[in-house]
Amino acid sequence: MAAEKKSLGKEFTKGIIKQNPVMRLVLGTCATLAVTTSLVNGFGMGISVTIVLVCSNIVISLLRKAIPNKIRIPAYIVVIASFVTLVQMVVKAYVPALDKSLGIFLPLIVVNCIILGRAEAFAGKNGVLVSALDGLGMGIGFTAACCAMGIIREFLGGGTFMTGLQSLLSVFGDGVLGGFDGIDFYKVFPFLEKLSLQPMTIMLLPSGGFFTFGVLMAVTNRLAERKGGKKAELNGCGSCPMAAICGADKAECESMKNAAAPAEKKEAAAE
Amino acid sequence: MKFYFALLLMGLLTQNFVLAKFLGICPFLGVSKKLDTSAGMSAAVVLVMVLATAVTWPINEFLLEKYDLAYLQTIVFILVIAALVQLIEIVMKKYLKPLYKALGIYLPLITTNCAVLGVVILNVDNGYNYPQSLVNSFAAGLGFGLAMIMFAGVRGRIEHNDIPKFLEGLPITLIAAALVSLSFLGFTGIIEGMGLM
Numbered sequence: 001m002a003a004e005k006k007s008l009g010k011e012f013t014k015g016i017i018k019q020n021p022v023m024r025l026v027l028g029t030c031a032t033l034a035v036t037t038s039l040v041n042g043f044g045m046g047i048s049v050t051i052v053l054v055c056s057n058i059v060i061s062l063l064r065k066a067i068p069n070k071i072r073i074p075a076y077i078v079v080i081a082s083f084v085t086l087v088q089m090v091v092k093a094y095v096p097a098l099d100k101s102l103g104i105f106l107p108l109i110v111v112n113c114i115i116l117g118r119a120e121a122f123a124g125k126n127g128v129l130v131s132a133l134d135g136l137g138m139g140i141g142f143t144a145a146c147c148a149m150g151i152i153r154e155f156l157g158g159g160t161f162m163t164g165l166q167s168l169l170s171v172f173g174d175g176v177l178g179g180f181d182g183i184d185f186y187k188v189f190p191f192l193e194k195l196s197l198q199p200m201t202i203m204l205l206p207s208g209g210f211f212t213f214g215v216l217m218a219v220t221n222r223l224a225e226r227k228g229g230k231k232a233e234l235n236g237c238g239s240c241p242m243a244a245i246c247g248a249d250k251a252e253c254e255s256m257k258n259a260a261a262p263a264e265k266k267e268a269a270a271e
Numbered sequence: 272m273k274f275y276f277a278l279l280l281m282g283l284l285t286q287n288f289v290l291a292k293f294l295g296i297c298p299f300l301g302v303s304k305k306l307d308t309s310a311g312m313s314a315a316v317v318l319v320m321v322l323a324t325a326v327t328w329p330i331n332e333f334l335l336e337k338y339d340l341a342y343l344q345t346i347v348f349i350l351v352i353a354a355l356v357q358l359i360e361i362v363m364k365k366y367l368k369p370l371y372k373a374l375g376i377y378l379p380l381i382t383t384n385c386a387v388l389g390v391v392i393l394n395v396d397n398g399y400n401y402p403q404s405l406v407n408s409f410a411a412g413l414g415f416g417l418a419m420i421m422f423a424g425v426r427g428r429i430e431h432n433d434i435p436k437f438l439e440g441l442p443i444t445l446i447a448a449a450l451v452s453l454s455f456l457g458f459t460g461i462i463e464g465m466g467l468m
Contacts, residue, residue: 030293033296085345086347108388111384113383180377211446211449222437
């Protein structure tokens with residue numbers, strides 16, 4: 001019993017640091033890069049993904065014996081898409097500002113590789129409780145990564161912290177937390193303007209997103225190495241949720257990653 | 272005609288799917304190590320994007336919108352794309368052997384590529400009509416290809432250089448992507464400047 005409890009805890013915590021989906025497994029990069037122009041946006045995206053992830057993990061785990069193996073990926077996609085639609089409706093209705101700033105990336109949670117990846121790698125094989133915890137842990141890890149990116153980009157790019165908080169809290173009514181709507185460092189420290197220190201708008205642009213992610217990745221790599229871990233890498237099949245339906249073409253998938261296999265080998269495998 | 276040209280320029284340069292919209296980052300980082308693989312992947316993406324738009328636009332217009340089912344868009348689109356990719360694969364395997372050999376291995380990966388679902392949803396959101404949607408998808412696919420092929424060149428250079436150890440691997444790739452994306456900022460305003468919009 002004690003051992004089981006310990007492993008439950010392990011399944012929960014692994015997603016937060018050790019196997020952080022964004023920083024360690026390099027999954028869901030599109031969403032991470034696109035929406036993290038501010039902390040509030042990143043947090044909103046993280047929460048949406050976490051909800052979808054936990055719900056779909058639970059349902060897929062419940063249905064894992066009912067879903068035939070051959071059509072499991074389409075089945076998973078239907079489950080995930082249903083929950084994404086639900087979340088989309090809720091966000092549209094209650095947090096319209098978030099819906100606006102996430103834009104197309106809200107429906108695109110469907111193809112977020114974290115979710116399909118967890119369904120394929122974990123929920124389709126494990127019990128309900130463990131799967132839910134796994135989803136929750138991975139979701140928190142994703143949220144944390146998004147928040148970290150959001151804080152850095154918002155601070156450097158706009159000189160603010162947590163702006164737009166009220167739009168996220170509008171679900172709970174007006175003026176929650178005393179109407180706190182983030183800090184504008186240019187208002188708190190007026191001398192910044194006198195020094196003609198401008199925020200680096202570039203950090204809010206796409207290129208700043210890539211740059212921040214790269215630097216964060218370098219830092220996490222360094223930390224992981226110090227702990228004796230491995231560098232984060234896009235390891236073709238390992239992180240690709242479609243690896244399984246790539247069929248027997250695993251060798252091809254690998255060769256695509258390395259792009260080193262001779263063409264004849266590819267053809268032989270395709271036959 | 273002007274508008275179609277504007278769409279083409281937007282997809283290629285100012286609104287590049289990878290470098291400006293962050294769609295399709297996974298294949299951009301994963302498959303761009305070598306020129307021929309990135310070209311193959313891009314060709315497959317262009318093909319699937321255009322075909323997916325060709326199928327989903329009528330479905331949305333004549334089925335979902337007509338019967339007030341627009342909330343089913345996400346589910347319907349992703350399923351249609353998944354089925355379509357399977358179908359393309361089967362047809363290709365049977366009748367277009369050489370093409371299948373060139374593009375086949377990339378097709379399953381495209382199902383969960385957010386660029387494909389993204390372009391389909393964007394077409395609907397922007398209210399493009401049928402030919403406009405098709406051109407927009409084609410342009411988006413070309414833009415994806417341009418970014419992939421350019422970046423394959425950049426990565427080739429990176430691999431033959433001395434890189435600080437802590438930046439080796441993904442970090443330097445991402446920083447290089449940042450610079451490429453920065454260079455694309457130079458195209459901002461080109462469409463307005465040419466009086467196309």
